[in-house]
Structure formats: structure tokens, C-alpha cells
Amino acid sequence: MERILVIGANGQIGSELVETLSAQHGAENVIAADIGPRSSFGVKRYEPIDVLDANVVSHIIDTYHVTQVYQLAALLSVTGEQAPLKAWDLNMNGLLNILEIARKRGMGGKPLRVFWPSSIAAFGPNTPRDNTPQMTVMDPTTIYGISKLAGERLCEYYFLKFGVDVRSIRYPGIISYKSPPGGGTTDYAIAIFHSALKGETYRCYLGPESGLPMIYMPDAIRATIELMEAPAEKVKVRSSYNVGGISFTPRELAQKIAEQVPGFKIAYEPDARQAIADSWPQSLDDSQATADWGWQAKIGIKELVQDMLANIKLPQPLSKAA
Numbered sequence: 001m002e003r004i005l006v007i008g009a010n011g012q013i014g015s016e017l018v019e020t021l022s023a024q025h026g027a028e029n030v031i032a033a034d035i036g037p038r039s040s041f042g043v044k045r046y047e048p049i050d051v052l053d054a055n056v057v058s059h060i061i062d063t064y065h066v067t068q069v070y071q072l073a074a075l076l077s078v079t080g081e082q083a084p085l086k087a088w089d090l091n092m093n094g095l096l097n098i099l100e101i102a103r104k105r106g107m108g109g110k111p112l113r114v115f116w117p118s119s120i121a122a123f124g125p126n127t128p129r130d131n132t133p134q135m136t137v138m139d140p141t142t143i144y145g146i147s148k149l150a151g152e153r154l155c156e157y158y159f160l161k162f163g164v165d166v167r168s169i170r171y172p173g174i175i176s177y178k179s180p181p182g183g184g185t186t187d188y189a190i191a192i193f194h195s196a197l198k199g200e201t202y203r204c205y206l207g208p209e210s211g212l213p214m215i216y217m218p219d220a221i222r223a224t225i226e227l228m229e230a231p232a233e234k235v236k237v238r239s240s241y242n243v244g245g246i247s248f249t250p251r252e253l254a255q256k257i258a259e260q261v262p263g264f265k266i267a268y269e270p271d272a273r274q275a276i277a278d279s280w281p282q283s284l285d286d287s288q289a290t291a292d293w294g295w296q297a298k299i300g301i302k303e304l305v306q307d308m309l310a311n312i313k314l315p316q317p318l319s320k321a322a
Helices: 012-025 054-063 077-082 084-107 143-162 185-198 217-229 250-260 273-278 287-293 301-311
Strands: 004-007 030-034 045-048 068-071 113-119 166-171 173-175 202-204 212-216 246-248 266-268
Touching (some): 004 012, 004 054, 012 217, 068 084, 068 217, 077 084, 077 273, 084 113, 084 143, 113 143, 113 217, 166 217, 173 185, 173 217, 185 212, 185 250, 185 273, 185 301, 202 250, 246 301, 250 266
Parallel strands (some): 004 068, 030 045, 068 113, 202 266
Antiparallel strands (some): 212 246
8 A cells, every 4th residue: 555745735736646646545545745734635634844854754754654755845947046045955955855765764674666856947058959858968047957957866866876766757837727827937828828718918928939848737647647656667767757748839829729719819028037948948759758658648739728728717806895
């Protein structure tokens, strides 16, 4: 029986991952954890913990006899640039704490399987932008990307040196109707739907031809769980796997939305996030993930747009007193 700890459970990925894992393994076997109070998702077990407090994290793992940890807590690209030292501390030391706990547990015969997310932010301006290979130049330009590249090297090191069963995906931009836009460069692809449903012109902080790889949340969750469930001998990349979904530009996404929302308009007002997007891939070669553990994306841009527009719940205005 698996006992699973999800750290960063209040975040975009974490909240939906907890729901899926609870459905698969039973809610009593999934422990959600984050630095603040629980979000609205339904879980039986929630622990308010700081991943930087290694003693508390270790205690939770021992108390619940945890066999898998998903370490998702991080500061993203835009928020990381606003507080680079805080981003480095959280993104690196949070991962190190989990890897060290897994190393020590392995020495005691209690192996701990670890998932940690990397990102396309680990690539940089000298990375081939089209069909970016699994193994290629990586020269990130943000503190978030630098921490992800360093984290990939740590994951591989702990696997090779200590046998820690750590697994990782380089996520493209993740799109979900359940979470509002956060602190990521790719979050325009969520915010644009909110503007469309409000009848507003969307003011895009990226230029019209800024192509980026994206993935719809159901595919992202499926990829994550499929990797964690794959037999260890099939997981041949211990830094991080390229996983692709859909690649499109803001102009292409706006056109697909306009087909469903007549009259929708977009205006382009690139800001500092444009330079970040320009340093990232436009599409990913994820054939290694396909060959090793059978990954295949299922959701295209047409299905994504229809599902987002059908499911986003806009805040309701406050009713006036009679």
C-alpha cells in the first residue's frame, strides 16, 4: 500500500494531483501539505508544514509511513525574479531536504520514491527552440530556471551516488480551469480565458508570435502519475524528462477562442516577461519519455479551448442589499 505526501498541495498542480491520487489510492492514504492552511480541496489528511524545515518534514514522513513524496513547493519564474534569494532558498533547499530524507531512509531499508518538477525554464537562449532535444544546451536566464537546472543535476547525483529513486518532468506551461493565473510566464494562457468570458479585451504581456509549449492539466497529472508508477528499470533519465503537450502562439490561441466567443479581442503589450519567453523553447521533443514509459499527450488545442470555456467559474458580483 502506498502512502503519499504532496508538498505544495495548495498550488496549481498540487491541488489537482491530490484529488487524482486520492481517487486512485484512497483519501486516507494521501497527505496534503503546504505552508498555509488547506485550500478548498477535499482531503482527509492535511499538514501545515514548511518544506525548509527538514525535521518537521521527516517527522511527517515517519508518522504516516510515507512511501512517495511529491515535492512541488516553489517560487515560479516571475515571482522568483522579484525575490531571487527567496526563490533560490525555497527551490533548492526544499529539494535538498527531501533528497536527504530519502537518502537516509534508503540506508535504513525504507526506500522513498520522490517526484520533483523541473521546467522548460531550465533551458535558455542558446537552446534549440524547435523540437528541443532531451539532451541539449541548457543556459537559463532566470533564478527559477537556474534553480531548476541545478535541481536536475542534484536529482541525478542522488540517484547515481545514493540510489535515491527520484523522478522528474520538465513541465511546459500548464493550463487549468481550476486555478487562477499564478506567477508564471506562461500564465497568459489561463488569464486570456477569464478575459474572454468577461467580455474584456485581453492585454497580453507577450507578443503575438511568442510560441511556447503548453500542456492541459489532465495530461500533466497523467504524465506525472504514469512516471511515478513506471517500473524503476524503465526510468532511464534521472535528471528530468521532456514532456510535451501542445505548442501555440498567443495569436493562435486567441483565434481559437474567438471561434467560440465571437467578438473576443486581444491586444499585445509585451513587458519584461517577453525576454523570459524568448529564452524558452517553442516545442519539445519528448520521444525519450515515449520510448521509456509510454508517454503520449491526448489533448489538443481545440479540446483545451472548449473545456476551459465550459468550466471556468468567474467570481459572482456581490448582490446589493434590498
